[in-house]
Each structure stands twice: as structure tokens, then as C-alpha cells.
Amino acid sequence: xxxxxxxxxxxxxxxxxxxxxxxxxxxxxxxxxxxxxxxxxxxxxxxxxxxxxxxxxxxxxxxxxxxxxxxxxxxxxxxxxxxxxxxxxxxxxxxxxxxxxxxxxxxxxxxxxxxxxxxxxxxxxxxxxxxxxxxxxxxxxxxxxxxxxxxxxxxxxxxxxxxxxxxxxxxxxxxxxxxxxxxxxxxxxxxxxxxxxxxxxxxxxxxxxxxxxxxxxxxxxxxxxxxxxxxxxxxxxxxxxxxxxxxxxxxxxxxxxxxxxxxxxxxxxxxxxxxxxxxxxxxxxxxxxxxxxxxxxxxxxxxxxxxxxxxxxxxxxxxxxxxxxxxxxxxxxxxxxxxxxxxxxxxxxxxxxxxxxxxxxxxxxxxxxxxxxxxxxxxxxxxxxxxxxxxxxxxxxxxxxxxxxxxxxxxxxxxxxxxxxxxxxxxxxxxxxxxxxxxxxxxxxxxxxxxxxxxxxxxxxxxxxxxxxxxxxxxxxxxxxxxxxxxxx
Amino acid sequence: xxxxxxxxxxxxxxxxxxxxxxxxxxxxxxxxxxxxxxxxxxxxxxxxxxxxxxxxxxxxxxxxxxxxxxxxxxxxxxxxxxxxxxxxxxxxxxxxxxxxxxxxxxxxxxxxxxxxxxxxxxxxxxxxxxxxxxxxxxxxxxxxxxxxxxxxxxxxxxxxxxxxxxxxxxxxxxxxxxxxxxxxxxxxxx
Numbered sequence: 001x002x003x004x005x006x007x008x009x010x011x012x013x014x015x016x017x018x019x020x021x022x023x024x025x026x027x028x029x030x031x032x033x034x035x036x037x038x039x040x041x042x043x044x045x046x047x048x049x050x051x052x053x054x055x056x057x058x059x060x061x062x063x064x065x066x067x068x069x070x071x072x073x074x075x076x077x078x079x080x081x082x083x084x085x086x087x088x089x090x091x092x093x094x095x096x097x098x099x100x101x102x103x104x105x106x107x108x109x110x111x112x113x114x115x116x117x118x119x120x121x122x123x124x125x126x127x128x129x130x131x132x133x134x135x136x137x138x139x140x141x142x143x144x145x146x147x148x149x150x151x152x153x154x155x156x157x158x159x160x161x162x163x164x165x166x167x168x169x170x171x172x173x174x175x176x177x178x179x180x181x182x183x184x185x186x187x188x189x190x191x192x193x194x195x196x197x198x199x200x201x202x203x204x205x206x207x208x209x210x211x212x213x214x215x216x217x218x219x220x221x222x223x224x225x226x227x228x229x230x231x232x233x234x235x236x237x238x239x240x241x242x243x244x245x246x247x248x249x250x251x252x253x254x255x256x257x258x259x260x261x262x263x264x265x266x267x268x269x270x271x272x273x274x275x276x277x278x279x280x281x282x283x284x285x286x287x288x289x290x291x292x293x294x295x296x297x298x299x300x301x302x303x304x305x306x307x308x309x310x311x312x313x314x315x316x317x318x319x320x321x322x323x324x325x326x327x328x329x330x331x332x333x334x335x336x337x338x339x340x341x342x343x344x345x346x347x348x349x350x351x352x353x354x355x356x357x358x359x360x361x362x363x364x365x366x367x368x369x370x371x372x373x374x375x376x377x378x379x380x381x382x383x384x385x386x387x388x389x390x391x392x393x394x395x396x397x398x399x400x401x402x403x404x405x406x407x408x409x410x411x412x413x414x415x416x417x418x419x420x421x422x423x424x425x426x427x428x429x430x431x432x433x434x435x436x437x438x439x440x441x442x443x444x445x446x447x448x449x450x451x452x453x454x455x456x457x458x459x460x461x462x463x464x465x466x467x468x469x470x471x472x473x474x475x476x477x478x479x480x481x482x483x484x485x486x487x488x489x
Numbered sequence: 490x491x492x493x494x495x496x497x498x499x500x501x502x503x504x505x506x507x508x509x510x511x512x513x514x515x516x517x518x519x520x521x522x523x524x525x526x527x528x529x530x531x532x533x534x535x536x537x538x539x540x541x542x543x544x545x546x547x548x549x550x551x552x553x554x555x556x557x558x559x560x561x562x563x564x565x566x567x568x569x570x571x572x573x574x575x576x577x578x579x580x581x582x583x584x585x586x587x588x589x590x591x592x593x594x595x596x597x598x599x600x601x602x603x604x605x606x607x608x609x610x611x612x613x614x615x616x617x618x619x620x621x622x623x624x625x626x627x628x629x630x631x632x633x634x635x636x637x638x639x640x641x642x643x644x645x646x647x648x649x650x651x652x653x654x655x656x657x658x659x660x661x662x663x664x665x666x667x668x669x670x671x672x673x674x675x676x677x678x679x
Contacts, residue, residue, distance in 0.1 A: 061534075068538055072583070079583075086583035092544045093537035246519050253523070260530065392585040416574070419589045422608050422615040425667065429588040469614050469629035 037245035042228030044240065045248035048122065049226070051115035053252035054259060058108045059210070061263075062146075065101040066203065073153070075199035077192035080155035081277040082393040088274045089390035099267035105147050107263060109292045112143055120326075120347055123335030124227035130327040132220040137324050139213045142206050144292075149202040151290060155195065157378065160278030161287030163198075164190055169300055172312045190280065230335045275382040286374050288365070295357035298364075319350070407487075414484025417477050426467070431488040437466060444486035452482050545582070554578040555655060555662040558594060564602055564661065570595035570618050570625070570636050572607070577665050590665050591615060592652065593625075597637050604652045604663045605638045611645040613670055625649060646673040 024030045041049070072091060074083045087094035116136070119125055125133040152163040167190070171181035186193030229239060242248070279285075289297050303311025322329070330343060337344050365371050418424060418431075426437035433439025447455065455463070456471040456478060473481065544550070556575040564571075570593040579586045591607040607615045614629035624641065625634040632643030640648040653664040669676040 064534075064538070068541055071542065082583050090544075090583070091541060092548070093540040094544075096537050097541055246516060246523075249523070253526075260534075390583075392580055392583055395581070395584045395586040416589070419574070420591045420607070420615055422591075422613055424588065424590075425608055425613045429586065467612055469612060472628055 037243070037249070039222065039226070039244035040241045041226050041244055041248055042239060042241045044242040045244075045251055046229075047251050047254075048118050049248060050252045050255040051111050051118055052221075054111045054255045055108065055115055056214070057256045057259060058104055058111060059214070062101060062104050062108065063207070065097050065104065068097055069101055070203065075153065075195050077155060077195055077278075079393065080153060080195055081274075084154040084156075084274055085390055086392075088272075088386075095271045096267050099272040100263060101150075102272040103263055103266055105150060106291070107259060108143055109147060111259075112140060116140065117347075120343070121337050122227060122230050123337070123340065123343075125327045126330070126333065126335060127224070127227065129220075129224045129227070132217065132224055133327045134324065135213050135217045135220060139210065139217060142210050142213065145206050146202060146210070147290065147292065149198040149206065152195065152198045153202065154274055155278050156275035156382075157278055157282065157285055158275050158287075158382070160190065160280065161285050162289050162293075163194070165287045165297070166289065166293070167194075169296075169312075172300070172308060174309055174313060227335070230337065273382050273386055275378070276385045284374060285378065286371060288375070291358065294361045295354040298357040298361035301361075408483065410480050410483040411487040412484075413477075414480035414482070414487075417473070417481045418484050421471070421473075421481075423481075431485065437468070440485050441488045443488065449482050449486065452485060453478065456482070550580070550582050552580050553665060554580060555664045558592065558604060558654075558661045558663050561602075561656065561659050561661055564594050567594065567596055567602075569620070569623070570605070572618065575663060575665065592663060592665070593618065593638075593649075594661070595636055595638065602654070602661065603637060604654050604661070605649045606652055606665070606668070608650070608667065609645065610647050610650055610668060610670055610675075611643070616649065646671065647675060650675055 069087060072083050072087050072094070074080060084098070087098050089095070119133075119136070148163075148166060152159050167181050167184050170184065171177045173180065182188060184194070184197060185191075186197050288294075300312065332340075334340055365375060424431075426434060427440050428434045428437075431440030431443075433441070443452070459468050459470065471478070471481075554577075556577050558573050558575055572591055572593055574589050574591055577588050577590055579588070593605040593607060595603050595605060597603045607617075609616045609627045609629065609632060611627065611630055611632050614627055616625045616627045616632075616634065619626045622633075623636060625636075625638070627633075627643065627645070630644050632645040633641040634645075634649050635641060638649035638651060650668045652666065655662045655664075667678050669678050
């Protein structure tokens with residue numbers, strides 16, 4: 001192998017420019033590039049091998065779009081929906097980028113399933129690739145975790161109720177379920193703490209794990225080497241080997257181009273919708289998860305009551321354990337699918353079961369008139385919401401000011417005086433303070449009504465020096481003004 | 490694609506299909522093509538990203554919206570300044586604040602409608618209209634102004650400030666602004 005690698009270093013003509021040479025001497029970039037591009041592929045390049053690179057591309061796209069979305073997004077129950085609506089309806093290219101991110105999640109799951117299927121069907125987990133397979137399993141779980149945590153963040157009806165159902169399902173797990181549910185929600189109910197937790201998981205914890213796992217997945221892959229065609233023994237390949245560059249690179253790029261065009265067209269012509277803001281009091285809303293969670297959703301419906309432990313815990317655990325332990329259970333060296341009837345049968349069964357469950361869920365929704373009607377109504381509400389122009393959120397200051405008017409008529413009168421006398425010119429709207437004069441918010445805690453009246457009549461030297469004029473008002477107006485100033489919180 | 494070398498060696502698995510030396514140029518040409526393609530795709534992809542980022546620079550995201558004062562008909566027979574409370578909507582990105590301010594609707598010497606802020610250009614007190622004396626008289630330091638806002642006397646260095654107005658569907662709209670106090674020339678501060 002050493003001699004071939006030495007030969008390979010002659011494949012790319014050495015770059016001549018001074019800067020490149022200098023950079024190369026300092027960084028070893030050229031060696032890195034060669035290591036990446038001169039990966040040997042036993043049996044030659046194939047379209048079957050493109051999905052791993054496709055996943056890397058989508059992950060990169062998700063990182064970029066995600067970082068940009070964070071420019072406007074605020075993770076709190078008060079603002080999450082407003083900020084996503086702002087991105088979708090107001091910000092230039094916002095709808096497109098959000099759609100790229102949201103549809104990118106679905107694309108990720110699709111390509112991940114293809115990658116997994118290819119590995120399984122080609123028996124590429126065999127031949128000392130146990131840890132490589134394990135890291136892939138963890139990555140699969142992490143990607144599903146990304147999809148689950150990201151789904152809540154827009155905080156619209158769909159997001160809220162899907163996550164309510166999802167976390168409830170986790171709560172069904174015996175013994176640890178309730179604690180796990182509370183851990184995810186940050187309490188018994190869903191609220192602003194749930195958003196914070198999902199946000200932290202979605203942008204910090206899970207991505208960090210994915211970075212580490214992708215690195216180790218690639219490292220382990222290069223260590224084990226590509227498995228090659230199915231007809232050969234994984235550790236003793238007879239067919240000639242081809243390098244990653246150029247043919248496999250081109251094939252990988254073909255998938256990438258397909259993904260770019262597909263996602264671009266979809267996001268441009270059918271951008272992701274945003275529904276009305278989450279309303280936890282809405283008892284009519286029928287939650288439905290994203291398509292990749294439909295099979296699990298349908299499966300859980302069949303398990304109610306005492307037997308639920310079997311369906312919720314035992315069967316999924318056995319299934320997941322079997323998938324994880326696959327390279328330890330299936331030790332045979334045979335990789336040809338047609339010679340592995342048990343493995344292929346199991347794959348076909350699980351695939352059919354998942355597709356069947358998903359279709360069954362869709363079928364039931366369509367054929368239950370009440371459900372179908374409500375789902376159509378929800379869809380219509382979403383479309384109506386999308387047609388409305390963006391409406392900015394009323395800031396707490398003006399809300400507090402508006403609330404005073406409702407609560408206390410005297411303070412409400414005081415508010416008009418406060419504004420008519422231009423007190424707000426220096427003390428700010430609702431007494432929040434400006435550079436010219438201090439805030440009046442919370443002043444009631446420091447001065448009694450009488451003390452305030454005294455201060456208004458005889459300003460201190462410091463107040464006068466700061467430009468505070470003498471207040472000359474009829475006694476009733478003064479009372480109202482004091483009532484208003486005391487109400488500022 | 491790349492030319493397959495003559496595989497006469499005993500162990501073909503150790504043999505790597507690799508272009509003959511003459512195709513080195515073809516490979517570097519392909520590399521350049523791929524690089525160009527990547528730059529093109531990256532450039533295409535960065536267009537929405539740049540537009541998304543530059544949105545607050547190219548579009549007003551912090552603004553004070555023009556507030557309706559009333560219909561033009563209401564002020565057609567104006568013979569003295571009238572006070573109106575207007576609601577000011579201040580937009581800040583995805584949020585807005587609403588506050589109320591007092592303004593005067595009056596006429597200038599040519600008989601055109603003019604809207605004055607009630608904030609005294611001296612030290613910012615609210616200037617009330619004094620019907621008996623037919624003047625604006627500031628209660629704080631006694632500055633006086635004509636019905637059209639021109640300064641008559643007192644510590645103020647200029648007349649009452651006029652606000653920008655516009656007319657839309659018969660509605661008089663005004664843009665409320667604060668101006669620097671204690672200076673002779675009108676200067677917007679926010």
C-alpha cells in the first residue's frame with residue numbers, strides 16, 4: 001500500500017504558486033486533500049455509494065441555514081412564533097431559507113434511510129466494522145433528535161401539539177417515562193421552558209454530538225476501508241480498486257446537484273407554511289407528526305392499557321437492540337443479498353411494516369369524517385394565517401400602559417396627563433426612562449403618595465438641575481398623575 | 490473514464506486503476522471545473538443568505554409610522570389651534586410600541602394646515618393653548634408663541650416645531666419627532 005500511495009502523490013500536478021506552496025508547507029493542506037481524494041474504492045466508483053456524501057452536504061446546508069435563521073429567531077414562548085412569522089413574511093429570502101432548513105430535515109431523513117439501506121443490503125457492516133455501524137446508529141438517533149427538537153421551535157399549532165403528543169409518548173415508557181417527559185418539557189406542562197430546552201438541544205447539544213460522531217464515523221470508515229462490491233469477501237478483495245477522485249466525486253456531486261435542485265425548486269415554489277400561534281387551550285386541534293414519525297405514531301395507537309408495556313417498550317427495545325447489535329449478531333462473511341434470506345426478509349418486513357403503518361395512519365385520517373373535516377379546517381387556518389401580512393408584537397411597555405387604562409380610571413387619566421405634559425419626553429413612555437431623565441418604574445416602592453406630591457410641588461436641587469420643571473396642575477389632575485406614576489411597574 | 494492500465498500483475502486487488510501520465514492534464518482540468526462549479530453553486534447559495542442578512546440595512550426595520558390626526562374636513566373651518574392626541578406606532582424589527590402624544594393643528598400665514606408638536610423647544614414642557622390671550626404660553630418658563638407657532642417672547646430660542654404632514658385618502662397624517670431643545674435651529678433627535 002505504501003508504494004501505491006507514494007505513486008498517488010504524483011497524480012495531481014504540484015501547484016506552483018508561491019502562496020499555495022507557503023500555505024502548504026505550513027498546513028499540510030495538500031496532503032490532507034490527497035488523503036481525502038485518493039481514498040481507494042475497491043471495485044470502482046458506484047452510484048450506490050453516494051448517500052454518505054449527500055448526508056454531509058445536507059448537514060452542512062442545515063448548519064448554514066440554521067445559523068442564519070438564528071439571526072432573527074428568539075427562543076421563548078412569547079416571541080418564537082412572532083420571530084418565525086417575521087422571518088417567513090417580512091425578511092427578504094426568509095421564507096426560502098426557512099423552507100430550506102425545514103425541508104432539509106426531511107431530505108436528511110430520506111437520504112439517511114437510503115444510506116442505511118445501502119449499508120444493510122450490501123452487508124457493508126460486516127468485516128470488522130462494528131464500531132463504524134454503532135456510530136452510524138447513534139448518528140441516526142441524533143438526526144431524529146434534531147428533527148424532533150427543531151419541529152417545536154416555530155411554536156405554531158402544528159409544532160406545539162405534535163410535540164405535546166411526542167413528549168406524552170415518551171411519558172408512556174414505564175418507570176423513567178414520567179421523569180423523561182418532565183425533563184424534556186422543563187416541568188409538567190409545555191411552555192417557554194420547553195422551548196429553551198428544545199432550542200439548547202437543537203443548536204448546541206445535538207449538533208456538537210453530531211460533529212463528534214461524524215468525525216469518528218469518517219475516521220472509522222477510512223480505517224476499515226470501503227466495503228466494495230457485494231460479491232467479494234470484505235477482507236480479501238479481488239476486483240481492481242479505483243480512487244475516490246474523480247469518478248466517485250462526480251457521482252457524489254450528482255446527488256448533491258439533485259438535492260440542490262430538488263430542494264431549491266420545492267422551497268421556491270412551495271415554501272414551508274407557518275400556522276397560527278400555539279394555543280394550548282384549543283381542545284379541537286388534532287395533532288399529526290411529520291411523515292417520518294407517522295409509523296411510530298400509528299404503532300402507539302394499537303397499544304393501550306395493560307399490554308402497552310409490550311408495544312411501547314418491549315418490541316421497540318428489541319428492534320432497536322437488534323439493529324444496534326447487527327454486526328455482532330450477523331457474523332457471516334456472506335454479503336450477497338440473495339444469499340442472506342433472513343437479513344433481507346427482516347429488512348423487507350420492517351420496511352413494509354413502517355410504510356404500512358404510515359399509510360394506515362393516512363388512510364384512517366381520510367376515512368374518519370370528523371377527523372378529515374378537522375384536518376382540512378386546520379390546513380385552511382394555516383393558509384389563512386399565511387395570507388395575512390406580518391403583524392409586529394406589541395412591546396410590554398405599551399401593553400402595561402394599555403392595561404393601566406383598563407384597571408384604574410384614575411391612573412388612566414394620569415396617563416393622559418403624563419403624556420400631555422410631555423413627562424414621557426424625558427422619562428420615557430410608561431416611565432421607562434431615557435438618557436435625559438431616570439426611569440419612574442417602581443417608584444411607588446421608594447416614595448409614598450404624599451412624598452411624591454411633595455416632590456412634584458418642590459423639586460429637589462438635583463431634579464431642577466436635571467431640567468425637571470415645576471408641576472403646576474389642579475389638585476385632581478395631580479392625584480391622577482401620582483396614581484399613574486405609582487402604577488408604573 | 491481514466492485509462493485502465495494493463496493489469497498483468499498477479500494480484501489485481503493491489504492494483505489501482507489510475508490515469509496514465511498523459512491524462513494528468515485532464516484531471517487538473519476536471520479539478521478546475523469542479524472548483525468553478527463549487528464556487529458557482531456556493532455563490533448561488535449565498536445570494537439568499539446575503540439578502541437575508543442585509544434585510545435590516547436595506548429596509549426600514551426601525552421606524553415611527555405616520556399617525557392619523559383626523560380628516561381634512563374636520564380642520565377646514567379652523568380659526569384657532571386645536572389639540573389632538575395621536576397614537577404613535579414605533580416599529581422595532583418584529584415588535585412595536587404604541588404611545589400617545591399631543592399635537593396642535595393650526596394654520597400658517599398662508600392659510601395652509603400645519604401641525605405643531607406640543608413639546609416646548611425650550612425645555613420640553615407641554616405648551617397649552619391660551620384662548621383668552623390667543624397665544625401658546627408655556628407654563629414652565631413663560632415662553633409665548635403665535636397661533637401658527639412663531640416665537641413671540643420668553644427663553645425659547647425658536648418657535649414651536651412643525652411636524653411633517655401628508656395626506657392620504659382625505660386623512661391628515663403626521664410624523665411625530667422629537668427635536669433638540671435649547672438651540673435656535675430645529676434638529677431632529679428621534
